Amino acid sequence: MNLFNPGAVFGVVGGDFRQAALAKGLSEGGYPVRVFCIERPPQFLPSQLCCENLDGLSGCDAVVLPLPVSNDDRLLNAPLNTACVPLSDLFSRCRSDALLFGGKVSPAQQRLAQQFGHTIHDYLEREEMAVLNAVPTAEGAVNLAMNERASTLWESRCLVTGFGRCAKALAVLLKGFGARVTVAARREGDLAFARTLGLQTIPLRQLQEVLPQQEIVFNTIPAPVLTRPLLEQLQPECLIIDLASRPGGVDFEAAGELGLKTIWALSLPGKVAPITAGGIIRDTVLHMMADLAGSCPPSPILSK
């Protein structure tokens, strides 16, 4: 089902395999797609979606920039491209009525776009993007744990700290393995929800009570949760996987000194499941376009 003008042309610009998957997904959804700044595409990208010259951007009604748009606020994030592409080159070539989308848009990037008369709509801020990305994050975390360990997840004792979106997906997945999952969270509402899902729970302030018996600790809280005194409660063979964004939640130095194997796993969706992650970006961008259209004068070709 097309949520947008079926004739709208998408420009997919730069990024990694996720962008390539996004281009493929839009094309399979029936949208005309043009690809830019992906000179070395992955095999799964249909050959007719070949990378073209930036001048073609003027033919695009919607332009989807990568996640993140840029690593230095100046050059496009384009690991599959040979040439470096300044953001300003892109923005100057987009039509003034084109819709621009990007992930993790910094204020500096937004300001730059505005100098060219554009607004970048940030798909990373959408609720469904965060919710859906929790799935590849959880799968990636589980995969890391399996690769590192010599035991099954089944009947293993796993601790999940935090109970946001990723923690929920992870805890439910681990339970599907038959792991013995304990959720540690601060808020009573979160602990209650974990309880309704059949998970063991412990208030975060009592974390030390359950640490000695854990085999794997998955942290999702981006704050100093696993401090040295708490790490000292863990068995030496316990594996720690930190999924929290900077600064992370583990005292990595202390963990190292204690001989605890610790993995800081960031940005898992793009690493372990770029095709799925690209599909999630596609779905999210289409929802955003439908919402934007909804606030415009009604259009007969929108299904909304």
Place this chain on the structure above:
Amino acid sequence: MNLFNPGAVFGVVGGDFRQAALAKGLSEGGYPVRVFCIERPPQFLPSQLCCENLDGLSGCDAVVLPLPVSNDDRLLNAPLNTACVPLSDLFSRCRSDALLFGGKVSPAQQRLAQQFGHTIHDYLEREEMAVLNAVPTAEGAVNLAMNERASTLWESRCLVTGFGRCAKALAVLLKGFGARVTVAARREGDLAFARTLGLQTIPLRQLQEVLPQQEIVFNTIPAPVLTRPLLEQLQPECLIIDLASRPGGVDFEAAGELGLKTIWALSLPGKVAPITAGGIIRDTVLHMMADLAGSCPPSPILSK
């Protein structure tokens, strides 16, 4: 684990089986408990927890009123009592330093309490209370469906409208039966979360597309969702269970004229699982007391 001063005396006042279960649960948790306005207790209430004269309220450090506190803002909700008890009689007997708790406290009830120098802390407003109550609500809904139908829930096509707490618990439970569950919700974030749980989804505005094939519709949205034109899309043998609080979400008149069996199931926790519901109130009140204690001068006997 006692979250509160272990010597604190609880007064449990009025209400139905939930209050009796609350009294039992507090007593089993090691708290001294005194019972009021439950002259005809259920069998499960230990005989030593016998109902006493209201004068005993002055010996209570914490007083837990029922859910709701009153049906008319004047008399205590006390279906297990013979005598009618004015709220003012209660409030006048509570010590000025006692903590008062109640469920679904109306502004008029709060004002009355304040005339006697009290504040009623409303446990129904706590997140964990709502989250945990979703479980008996879901079980009650499933039980209703089983009692009404001549087919299994397994392989039945079930629609759940809305995706708040009750809907989540219900959809997950139905999936555990092997039902074919579709969730209809308005927000993309909710639809995404349902998708991560392996549920089918449909945007609420496209509800009509999935109605003809449903065998059971569970509504959880307290707004006119199932209007006559939509009800006309249902098969005549489809069962409708409306879990939404007033005004409900079903055009009951139209449903009746269309010959659709419709059940408006309100306040299920207290009806189908009063013992569990009483335990949920107990847990919630203890959390509230811990929170209140946390904002007081530190006390050495609190575990917090």
Place this chain on the structure above:
Amino acid sequence: MNLFNPGAVFGVVGGDFRQAALAKGLSEGGYPVRVFCIERPPQFLPSQLCCENLDGLSGCDAVVLPLPVSNDDRLLNAPLNTACVPLSDLFSRCRSDALLFGGKVSPAQQRLAQQFGHTIHDYLEREEMAVLNAVPTAEGAVNLAMNERASTLWESRCLVTGFGRCAKALAVLLKGFGARVTVAARREGDLAFARTLGLQTIPLRQLQEVLPQQEIVFNTIPAPVLTRPLLEQLQPECLIIDLASRPGGVDFEAAGELGLKTIWALSLPGKVAPITAGGIIRDTVLHMMADLAGSCPPSPILSK
């Protein structure tokens, strides 16, 4: 997909709502169906499937008798019929080349059929019939427990004795509720399988160790498992649901004397979900016909 000659005419004879659902299901599957000995059909039976005179049996290629075929080896089991119909009347009217199916066929019934040149193929002996019937049995057991109790199944401690088909379906369903399920079985292979499903296990010979903490006991073993000494280990408010066929697995007399609420729930599929149960009979009979056809000279119209 028709597994049998699409032109084959089915005769559905006697029985309860299951037979009516079977007739409806076959008709919806595209088979010509004729109905006998169901003078007071349930509402869900399409009106064109009206009950006809026994003479019509001669027009049927396959005749499906009810489960059980008869309660006294002489008269047809036909609770929805006014007149009593001797089995011999049926058998004499069936064509000699017709296929006869029936449920729980006794040797006496088989002998009687053979006097008329027929063999009754017993669908109750088929593996898929037993496997699928476990689902309505499990749902019925859960429904009984919900109707009898004032607590949720969620977080309740449930014991399942035995681990055959019904016990498996029941234990998995209870786990879906968030119950704390323990499986007691004799064979190590069964206990191991329960463990792989994330269930607690106990060898049957150590049953007494777990009895005191149970809230519900579901027995599926048709042998004296819950003897008086074991029943004495249960708490008085424990609910016992015996799903085992005669002689059952509970010392009912002792249970009564101990004040234990005990329900002997037999033949649940036909009682709680006759429509599903009829569908299961339909699927099973169609499989049997395909198997019978497979051993005959090949027929081009069979999909096998």
Place this chain on the structure above:
Amino acid sequence: MNLFNPGAVFGVVGGDFRQAALAKGLSEGGYPVRVFCIERPPQFLPSQLCCENLDGLSGCDAVVLPLPVSNDDRLLNAPLNTACVPLSDLFSRCRSDALLFGGKVSPAQQRLAQQFGHTIHDYLEREEMAVLNAVPTAEGAVNLAMNERASTLWESRCLVTGFGRCAKALAVLLKGFGARVTVAARREGDLAFARTLGLQTIPLRQLQEVLPQQEIVFNTIPAPVLTRPLLEQLQPECLIIDLASRPGGVDFEAAGELGLKTIWALSLPGKVAPITAGGIIRDTVLHMMADLAGSCPPSPILSK
């Protein structure tokens, strides 16, 4: 709980990490353990369980040989040992009243043991061993799929051929990921059981109908199931994981020619989860000893 004479001394001989985990597990269970032919133990083996001279075998009441006992019917399977050890050297040193256990015991190995007056009890033939080993097999298969793919298992279309123990564990695990699982099996009873678990099913003879839409195919049938004509139905990016023992179920040559990525994954438990696999051997051997004890004159120290 010790199922056997608590004073019994175990000898754990040769093998890989599984045997080391077995030794550790028995020791943690309170049994005296002596270790042989593991000169390079893994780090998790407690240092007091050091490898000793074969002469110590005469002090063992039960001797557990590895899985397999030998790869050539002559030398012990001992990859963690430097020296090669003839089986005859072992058998000659075991006491005549010692119980011998081994995995996948060949007739030649059994004959050799008998020449020394011993019988090797094969733990691989025990039902619980096969049932429990299905779990690490399923986890290993899932791990392989995750490592090979760039998409989530969530919402992926997975086919499982066969429905024995490994297939059951795998299908249920995949469903826990939110995969769209189809089970293909020959027997109606197996298909029915899969259906009760909420899985899609297809008779094996109709396999070709579902092949084009699959993303991963897991075969568990040790017979030529995925022949060239069927492989040609798969999409080129479909991943095939063959879990079937020799000769496997895939025409590997045809798969290679068709450019289909195929992994033949044998003996996964020992590879992906040797610690768990060793624990499973321990549990199984203890059950076997309890059974053997049960047929002997009663012993007061047995818990049975």
